[in-house]
């Protein structure tokens with residue numbers, strides 16, 4: 001008997017596949033119905049290939065959204081809701097911007113005053129263990145506010161959310177750091193090392209860090225810049241200003257290695273906002 005592959009047979013094969021039948025099961029059913037194995041296989045291949053070709057093309061892959069300055073083309077300022085933020089410098093690699101007027105002087109003072117009684121020698125999240133440990137590379141004193149802890153914090157968080165177009169819920173609580181003379185934060189990445197054993201425990205809440213905003217609350221007399229060694233950049237602290245940088249993946253290729261250079265004279269205070277991929281629940 002000559003066995004021709006009819007449109008009905010092709011439709012039946014596609015139906016079986018759509019119903020979740022495995023190819024081997026479809027082939028077995030065709031063999032039982034008297035089809036020759038070569039013809040059955042050719043029919044399946046042809047039917048399924050034609051079917052796939054007839055499907056609408058997959059939507060083009062869209063880049064995962066990431067925190068990004070709400071900067072209209074050519075604009076020098078960003079309306080962050082309750083404040084006009086100045087954009088002083090931008091860089092493409094690393095993806096970075098130096099900003100002015102993020103915080104009012106009174107807000108800087110209030111943050112330092114609220115933070116001071118709670119400062120402790122800084123701890124760093126340890127990806128080796130997923131816990132927090134004292135770190136010789138980081139000799140500042142620090143503390144964390146809870147997200148939305150006070151009306152002032154709420155106001156600042158809402159502003160930052162508009163500034164970088166990222167939900168308040170995806171932010172960690174604001175961290176305040178004080179560097180006295182000699183204190184520094186050696187160059188590091190803010191994302192969690194994907195190969196470290198403790199990282200899954202850390203990223204279980206909120207995913208990876210994807211961007212950082214370091215706001216300067218006070219200017220040291222000398223030293224204390226934020227350095228980006230990969231590109232030889234040093235951002236000098238300006239009270240109320242900030243440096244924003246984003247990393248779309250946890251990879252040194254983002255060129256986001258950075259550190260707080262040693263303070264030589266005076267005190268440097270910063271407030272850091274780390275942004276996560278998804279909602280962060282402490």
Ligand SMILES: O=C(O)CCC(=O)C(=O)O
Pocket residue numbers: 177185190212214224225226227258259260261270272
């Ligand atoms: O103090 C600085 O300039 C940098 C702070 C920093 O890297 C951080 O808080 O992650």
Ligand SMILES: [Fe+2]
Pocket residue numbers: 188189190212258
């Ligand atoms: Fe950092």
